[in-house]
Amino acid sequence: MTKSSSSTDKPDLTQGVPLADLADGGMVTGQVGGKPVLLVRRADELFAIGATCTHYGGPLADGLLVGDTIRCPWHHACFSLRTGEVLGPPAQDDLKCWRVEQQDGKAFVRDALPAVRPPRLASARLPESVVIIGGGAAGTAAVETLRREGYSGPVTLLSADRSLPYDRPNLSKDYLAGTANADWLPMRPPTFYADHDIDVRSDNRVVKLSPEQKSVTLSDGSNVSYGALLLAVGAVPIRLDVPGATLPHVSVLRTLADCDALIARLGTARRCVVVGASFIGMEVAAALRTRGLEVHVVAPEAHPMERVLGATLGDMIKALHESHGVTFHLGATVAEIQPDRVRLSTGAELAADLVVTGIGVRPDVALAQDAGLALDKGVAVDEFLQTSEPDIYAAGDIARWPDPGTGQRIRVEHWVVAERQGVVAARNILGQRQRFAAVPFFWTQHYDVAINYVGHAEQWDRFDVDGDPAAHDCTVTYWGKDKRLAVATVGRDLASLRAEVAFEQETTGH
Template identity: 35%
Template sequence: MRGESVVVVGAGQAGCQVAVSLREQGHRGPITLIGDEAQKPYQRPPLTKAYLAGETDLAGLVLRQDSYYEDHGIKLVTGERVLGVDRSARVAVLGCARTIGYDHLVFATGARPRPLPIPGAEHVLNLRSVADADVLRQRLDGQVGLDVVVIGGGFIGLELAAVVRKLRHEVTVVETQPQVMQRAVTPETARQLVNRHRSEGVQVLTGRGVAAVREGLVELTDGTVLVADLVVAGIGVLPNTEVAQRSGLATDNGIVVDAHLRTVDQRVHAVGDCARFASTLTGGLTRLESVQNATDQATCVAGAILGSAEPYTALPWFWSDQYDVKLQIAGLTEGHDRAVTVGDPAEGRFSVFCFRGDKLVGVEAYNKPIDFIMARRVLEGGNTLTPEIVARPGFDLRGSLQRAA
């Protein structure tokens, strides 16, 4: 197994980490990493923050220096798209009918921005790639006071709004749900994020959508018309599953894989944003979009290719930086039925403990990094916290764990 060939389709965070982990775990066979962007593998999270703000350049985003791939025998193919996979012949098909053979293939094809199904969508920018960020930087650079409308109040939309506001432009965020980040955070955390944005002068409009975009105008579903020099959408992503589907693999909001991240073809895996995996945490199929998930799944798949029988069980965690707010989330809070807030939200430092029944399933730490660190330990280890314990006056997570030890 250590001498077999591996082809990785997709050169983002997950794909690059598969190649790196294979070498770190002792794989000696050929590794080919194929990406459809011209750039070497790079980090995406800084695109909405430091890169857009001009605080770093492309060199500051790369995951590995150029010499790394050559030094570790990883064949990096950029600017090429895999058009199909012939699983019976074990070959990946590129343009001009070129093929690359494999013993194992890993889909790390990521995701693309969800299209905006409205008139005038061609006037709307997205922010997913370096190329997208470069276009947006060019439009914002050297000017102040532009009217910018951000469609979508999720992670990407709010991070983008914070940076654009710091660049001294007028910003309006439009969110169709009654709460920003509705599927990701509790109402208390969402309320404090909105308050922080409004304190910076951002207009946040919830419970209404965008009906149409005209040149210089955005029409909302309630009849409101916004002036807009620039419109950017951050309404989520769709997993890139087309090649896997054409190769006969099951797809359902992602490439369907088991707890070992394998498809029905034991020699084909999927990782990262494109993978819908059998989660040991939720008991069902789950697809996650985070750097942690991408890197941990990549490490797991490298081990599987080399013969490990360990399933993917890593605890999910997420983060978002907006102004001086660092929001860190440990676990999966979706579907919780009780939340206990510890600390004073008005002071800008608090944590929300989310329970399903009496079981702690996740913690949102708002400018409380120590709670985030401790919450990960609790969720990864023996989780004995109950809503009643957390709700006691003066409860402190670190102190509670120290006493328990």
């Protein structure tokens, strides 16, 4: 889903909107000085905020009002109506706000309001310094939250990636498809980190974590001490283990460097075999078809993405890709890769000058294990994302936490979950003791069709389908022992937001 552009062909809200046209919960999209503005009424209060989400520019008028907040219909970012403050990822920046006056039965949008300022923190309970290991979603959200919350101590972000933090979900979607500009990918410009006194050290791998000394050792032998630490190293791709898997035309897609190397091969590649019908595999297939390559997908399952979404949506995804020219070889695995072809377990051979594998990832727990942290199919954390070492927190793909929604310990490999955990971990590093209770959410996009998913259902005993998957208009609800576990939607953004709120209410009781 590409970023949208603003429009100035909307009514000028400085000229007034009749209050009679704005019922409780009503929204009017207009503009002020050429900037898109959303006028919202909640009971007797009026709010004017930026009309587009600061993540990808989603139209907030199509979103959901919850109390004095508004949620983006595309990727569920949440903002305060009162201050414009971003309250929930994936958005990073606040919305602009304007003052609203009522006069002669109309609402007039006036001057812009000042931006929210970070609070002053009491220094007695703060760590002397904070180190974050990992420059992905959780790590980036954490460093920004530390500064947003008013922490002024030293903050160091150590990332093994060669690039500054970037928007990883875009790699397998628009960027690989060639429909997103490279300058969309960085999460922030380099000046942002300097302006906020954040010491970002890219291409720096941590090789040892020493809780006793409260320090980490880098691959160059240097040491960095910390008062508190966040472990957010993410996951590593599972590699194919068959003859020919290390040939130069065999790729994985995890990092920007991986994606750029893959794009560089597209100038001469004509036929690609995608190994794995997971989210990454299917998004890669869509992106490469958009670029005109012949694409074959090989996977052992009977339906693409079946393990998470089930057979019904799997069939929808398969039909969608087939309508765009993708050929599936399901119920098969790769037996051997040769320079110009791939041999399957069925004996079939597929001509290929490019192979992309997307067969899953595993949490990178090596540092945690060597440091003696408690493990549990990942790094074990409590409801505050604290590890077995009090001054060490974990977030993102490696963290396994007690989920109040399911009543089980879970680990989730999704970008927005990692961002939300990074926010909560940073706040808890600052002593706030905030429980992580966010409902898991992810989205996946194939061509112009997006699927949103809220909740968590590792297993289910039935699912209900409302609507028509073939028309890309449906809601699928997953149940386990008569408990609603998760909801997937296609073409129903508001239904996805409402399901998220319902899960939150079930968890919190209000």
